[in-house]
Amino acid sequence: MTETTTMTLLDQLEDLTAQRKAAAAADRDAATLAYAAVFAVEGVGLWMRKRWAEWLTTIVTASLIPLELYETVVRPSFGKATVLVLNALIVWYLIAQIRSARAEQPQPARQA
Secondary structure, X not given: OOHHHHHHHHXXXXXXXXXXXXXXXXXXXXXXXXXXXXXXHHHHHHHOOOHHHHHHHHHHHHHOHXXXXXXXXXXXXXXXXXXXXXXXXXXXXHXXXXXXXXXXXXXXXXXX
């Protein structure tokens, strides 16, 4: 190979790497925007005291458990295990609160 051919191959490799980095950044930006949108919707729903927002909060919180479990299994540490257990307890608490609030609500009268 000549020096020109080598430089051309290196330039092509550099261009490919730059394109992949740009695509990864765009994916990361889209995921961040989606995450922020979910939190905004969740916040407004909780502020308006909507039941669906309570469930959305619970689901979003619970969605982190598989990631925390994976991290705890792959690279175990006391801190990661503690966060996993605390997150599971928080999800359990949120579900218990939603169910107890539902049980306390007066039921609409049924018409015969």
